[in-house]
Amino acid sequence: xxxxxxxxxxxxxxxxxxxxxxxxxxxxxxVEKRSHLGGAPIAESYAALTHGLQSAEELMGKMMxxxxxxxxxEVRTESEVVAMSGTGGNFxxxxxxxxxxxxVDAGAIVLATGFxxxxxxxxxxxxxxxxxxxxxxxxxxxxxxxEETFVTPSTGKPPERVAFIQCVGSRDRQIGNEYCSKVCCxxxxxxxxxxxxxxxxxxxxxxxxxxxxxxxxxxxxxxxxQEQHRVNYVKxxxxxxxxxxxxxxxxxxDTTMGRPMEVPMDVVVLAVGMEPSPGTRHMADILGIATxxxxxxxxxxxxxxxxxxxxxxxYVCGSATGPADxxxxxxxxxxxxxxxxxxxxxxxxxxx
Amino acid sequence: xxxxxxxxxxxxxxxxxxxxDHYVDVAYEEKLRLWDEVKxxxxxxxxxxGCYECGICVAACPSxxxxxxxxxxxxxxxxxxxxxxxxxxMNDDVWNCSQCFSCNRCPRQNSPGGLITILREVAVxxxxxxxxxxxxxxxxxxxxxxxxxxxxxxxxxxADAFPDWGxxxxxxxxxxxxxxxxxxxxxxxTTSMSWQxxxxxxxxxxxxxxYTGVMDLIAEVDEGLHMIILDVMEETxxxxxxxx
Numbered sequence: 361x362x363x364x365x366x367x368x369x370x371x372x373x374x375x376x377x378x379x380x381x382x383x384x385x386x387x388x389x390x391v392e393k394r395s396h397l398g399g400a401p402i403a404e405s406y407a408a409l410t411h412g413l414q415s416a417e418e419l420m421g422k423m424m425x426x427x428x429x430x431x432x433x434e435v436r437t438e439s440e441v442v443a444m445s446g447t448g449g450n451f452x453x454x455x456x457x458x459x460x461x462x463x464v465d466a467g468a469i470v471l472a473t474g475f476x477x478x479x480x481x482x483x484x485x486x487x488x489x490x491x492x493x494x495x496x497x498x499x500x501x502x503x504x505x506x507e508e509t510f511v512t513p514s515t516g517k518p519p520e521r522v523a524f525i526q527c528v529g530s531r532d533r534q535i536g537n538e539y540c541s542k543v544c545c546x547x548x549x550x551x552x553x554x555x556x557x558x559x560x561x562x563x564x565x566x567x568x569x570x571x572x573x574x575x576x577x578x579x580x581x582x583x584x585x586q587e588q589h590r591v592n593y594v595k596x597x598x599x600x601x602x603x604x605x606x607x608x609x610x611x612x613x614d615t616t617m618g619r620p621m622e623v624p625m626d627v628v629v630l631a632v633g634m635e636p637s638p639g640t641r642h643m644a645d646i647l648g649i650a651t652x653x654x655x656x657x658x659x660x661x662x663x664x665x666x667x668x669x670x671x672x673x674x675y676v677c678g679s680a681t682g683p684a685d686x687x688x689x690x691x692x693x694x695x696x697x698x699x700x701x702x703x704x705x706x707x708x709x710x711x712x
Numbered sequence: 713x714x715x716x717x718x719x720x721x722x723x724x725x726x727x728x729x730x731x732x733d734h735y736v737d738v739a740y741e742e743k744l745r746l747w748d749e750v751k752x753x754x755x756x757x758x759x760x761x762g763c764y765e766c767g768i769c770v771a772a773c774p775s776x777x778x779x780x781x782x783x784x785x786x787x788x789x790x791x792x793x794x795x796x797x798x799x800x801x802m803n804d805d806v807w808n809c810s811q812c813f814s815c816n817r818c819p820r821q822n823s824p825g826g827l828i829t830i831l832r833e834v835a836v837x838x839x840x841x842x843x844x845x846x847x848x849x850x851x852x853x854x855x856x857x858x859x860x861x862x863x864x865x866x867x868x869x870x871a872d873a874f875p876d877w878g879x880x881x882x883x884x885x886x887x888x889x890x891x892x893x894x895x896x897x898x899x900x901x902t903t904s905m906s907w908q909x910x911x912x913x914x915x916x917x918x919x920x921x922x923y924t925g926v927m928d929l930i931a932e933v934d935e936g937l938h939m940i941i942l943d944v945m946e947e948t949x950x951x952x953x954x955x956x
Contacts, residue, residue, distance in 0.1 A: 563793075571764070582764075583761075583762060583820075586761070586762025586763070586764075586791065587761045587762040590793075592791070592792045592793075593764070593765075594792070595765060616765045616784070616785075616788065617785060617788065617797075
């Protein structure tokens with residue numbers, strides 16, 4: 361019986377799970393493939409976090425400190441779990457770091473390998489992402505917003521007109537992702553506010569199917585975006601992006617006005633959705649845990665237990681289980697860390 | 713076959729790829745000037761916050777049941793600052809509103825009806841031909857109210873002025889005195905007046921209209937009417953000891 365908890369993934373979910381388990385007294389080993397902790401918010405240079413609008417770097421820094429300040433929490437970066445054997449309470453985990461392998465024992469495992477952004481060139485060359493330099497994704501926009509250099513990439517000049525296109529790679533049977541990615545409405549609205557703040561003369565449009573601004577996102581992001589920052593929301597999804605006289609043209613239907621539209625734009629931002637990261641898919645295989653048709657990890661109950669997998673001693677949290685915002689991620693990660701410790705202490709699953 | 717719907721441009725000067733069908737002969741700069749005048753109205757910020765296009769205003773709107781009219785589109789066009797569409801609405805749509813303000817039940821606390829009030833005032837103050845045409849049928853009402861201080865009188869029931877009152881109005885207006893005699897005697901069977909307004913009240917009304925700029929509005933819409941009303945007013949005011 362090992363009392364160690366191996367946390368796979370050092371993003372927000374892994375850090376919170378590690379901090380929780382560590383504070384409850386368990387030795388924790390975080391295994392992170394990247395060279396740094398902090399996950400996508402750091403790797404993708406997120407500017408402000410959606411909801412709260414605080415600096416991603418600062419908040420991730422706090423999370424890293426909360427985990428790594430604990431003596432019981434160890435970190436292996438540039439490391440991957442390549443094999444797992446044994447059963448709950450007595451796992452043997454093989455970790456590969458820079459070509460050398462080591463095995464560690466673990467009583468429980470928390471999977472926190474997260475998501476990746478949908479690739480807009482995956483099925484078809486949707487919206488010319490790989491054709492036009494001025495068609496970018498929300499993560500591309502984050503990098504520019506973080507540096508406060510939001511420009512039209514092809515000219516290096518501040519844009520006059522910016523369009524966000526929602527639901528790229530989400531809610532689409534043809535692509536195979538029927539689910540809603542949950543965060544893109546909020547992120548686009550947040551970015552639209554940031555663009556208006558950084559480039560006050562720019563007109564910003566958001567083309568959407570439904571705006572899904574649940575809870576406080578409505579009054580904290582959506583309404584201020586419209587009312588204070590004069591972001592234009594147009595119900596209707598763009599069908600194609602064209603280039604004409606050196607400028608992008610977006611074509612679609614302005615559904616609530618009941619007419620087709622052709623609108624010139626300088627920058628088009630694709631609100632790409634979430635898919636399971638390659639790490640999530642790969643680890644699910646290694647750990648022998650079930651995934652749904654989209655490749656996200658399944659838990660034992662949709663509602664009552666969002667972190668326990670069908671393999672005793674293996675827990676999952678954050679966006680490895682499906683699209684999740686950071687609030688969701690922190691909540692599920694804390695739960696996963698606590699349930700992993702409870703499992704080790706009692707030798708039994710916490711009943712759902 | 714119906715003409716194709718105009719293509720939305722969310723226009724900026726020189727930025728549109730396709731021109732809207734209407735008012736192409738009016739320069740963009742002129743449309744923008746009028747829109748800036750609307751936005752500069754001190755009431756504007758209280759009438760428009762943001763619109764999520766729920767349609768509750770249209771559901772509540774009596775005019776929307778009878779005309780191709782949508783208070784939602786008024787709020788949307790203003791929120792989007794779609795200068796071309798706003799100009800079109802300022803000419804064509806705003807006159808379909810009955811200013812009942814049922815649309816004020818908006819969950820975002822917008823007032824599409826209030827926006828329309830401002831749009832109408834800007835249209836009239838700038839002498840848009842469409843505003844003159846829209847108000848033409850109201851000449852008699854304006855004359856009646858502004859000279860006598862009373863409401864619509866029976867002799868204003870005339871088919872040429874109010875085609876939307878239906879085919880029955882012709883028969884009524886042709887034999888108006890006879891129809892009036894069928895009513896209770898309390899109406900005095902009058903056809904040209906609803907009731908007598910006393911001189912003090914009339915004097916006050918004249919002064920209000922003069923000092924709040926209503927007379928200037930009338931002059932903009934109908935110069936002849938303005939002269940006639942002014943004649944009547946000046947006489948009454950003079951007798952009351954006012955010089956304007």
